[in-house]
Amino acid sequence: MQYGRVTQPATLPSRSDPPDAIRDWLAGAHESPGQARREWARCGLALLPLGSRFDAVRIPGDLVHAAVGSGAALEGPVIHDVRTLGATYWALVPHQDDWTGGPDTPLLSHGTYLGVPDLTVVGPPGSFWVTPPRHRHHLCRTEDVLALLACGRRELGQEHVNNAETLRALAQELPPLDTLSDDHLRGRTCVWCDTRLTAETAYLDFGQLTEPRRWFARACRPCTDVRTDPARTALEARK
Structure with missing residues (x-):
């Protein structure tokens, strides 16, 4: 599968680390960081193991769109992907053992891999950054992700799931x-x-x-x- 590339480097927000420093941090999640860099260079997407440097929360597109439409937002790295059932978003969060976000928005961690785009991939086709990390260790706060999920569910009229x-x-x-x-x-x-x-x-x-x-x-x-x-x-x- 071919993944979209942006020919010019993406403009990162102010007060950011150099892009190569952020790539080094992301690639460090892999037991062979060089492999991650080669995958980014070859196709713009690297498979990185979750659970060491970060976990990922999978959020259905309709939930994100409903929350954002009401004014909610996440301050942290988010990846967008398109699946057969529609848009999917991945919020990168710190590793944790307990997750209360609901079975429809699972937290993925040890034993799973996530396709992480290169920092320059900020548009379709394929997976791309909605918001790339600004600096090393930059992740979404768990409480902010939970707040966005609650907002989206309220907008969609969904019952909160314990x-x-x-x-x-x-x-x-x-x-x-x-x-x-x-x-x-x-x-x-x-x-x-x-x-x-x-x-x-x-x-x-x-x-x-x-x-x-x-x-x-x-x-x-x-x-x-x-x-x-x-x-x-x-x-x-x-x-």
Whole structure:
């Protein structure tokens, strides 16, 4: 796949580090920073592992557009991508173990990779920076991302989802480990079906589970949608 390149360097906001210093910081997320730089030079996009220098929150385009239309904004690096189901945004945030943003806006971390454009890629086609990082360690504040999600949901009239409650309910519906393949256990396929998943297409990410042993559970949107309401009802009944 070819990704868009901008022939002239993107203009970074004031008080920024030199672009090469920011590239070095981003590339440092990769075990081989030189590979990231080669990927940027070759196609304008590098696959970087999440969980070390930053995590990423996946936000559906309609949620972002609704929030921005009401005046909300993020001060930090955001990547735009276009998927078969519409626009998707990725807000880069500090690594964290707890995320309360809702299953429709998962936090992706250890075990996943994100396509990160070169700093000069600020327009389509393909992935591009809506807002590039201004300096090393420049990330969106988690509380600002949560505020934007809440604003977008209010504008769209969506009910706020208690992520912890939803994940706890759906966790009760996870299949026994001895019925799962290696791809299921590594999060490569939906835990409830055989749909292949990537960091971009996994709708729900349970993160790293440790019982009865270390494994990763992820799910596609159709399976999540079918199970969410019954799982929450069953959880309420058990209280």
